[in-house]
Amino acid sequence: MANEKFDTQNVFGQGDKNDAYAQYFIGQSYLKNLVSADDNVNVNVGNVTFEPGCRNDWHIHHNGYQILLVTGGEGWYQEDGKPAQLLHPGDVVTIHDGVKHWHGATKDSWFSHVAITTGTSEWLEPISDAAYDALSKD
Template identity: 55%
Template sequence: MKEIVKNNPSIFPAGQELPEKFSQYFQGTAYLQPLTDKGGPISNVTFEPGCRNNWHIHHKSGQILLVTGGQGWYQEWGKPARKLNPGDVVDIAPEVKHWHGAAKDKWFSHLAVEVTAEGSSCEWMEPVLDEDYSKL
């Protein structure tokens, strides 16, 4: 596993390259550093330039993204993409199909706060198309 330090845009550690069980749902390379599991898991997620995750839905629970460094994107299905910068907060409601990731030429880092709910799950879907991503 590759660890990054020099290019980490966050004040939190970048951690280790995503394990296969997650990396299969990402286009590009991302890193994960769990910070706590008290009250609801919180992890720092760092994306290399151009990296993004597939479309996905958090069933019965949501997710909160706290942008800590770099520049990225967030998009909900059927809506325009939103540029993300340090200090931005994204409150993702349950059952909303979405993706998030780095800008084409910038590293990107956010804290992922998992909103816990009984019976919750994450459904991973299709990749974000290169032709759509390249228009951002």
């Protein structure tokens, strides 16, 4: 999906370059915090936008969970040992405590999701280019 069409779907906006977490991503991501610990709640809510081909590293959420609400474009979600799932606007992914996973854009589309996250994140190895390039929408 081209950026111009994607921008009309990305209702919360792209946000700023996600420099604080850049070391855990391949490609450029953007983050717009919607709710944070500063709001005196124990959950972080942010709109994460991925440029085409951008994805985060494998990671695990400890003592919490993550819920992804897909808001724009096309992306991937994969749990360790399972096939990758193609995601579209309106899809919801629930990631339980201790589940190793990654998520990101397809090669040819921008992608955004609202991430609702509690607990702490353990960042692991990146998704290899070979594994990512082998993903197919078919």
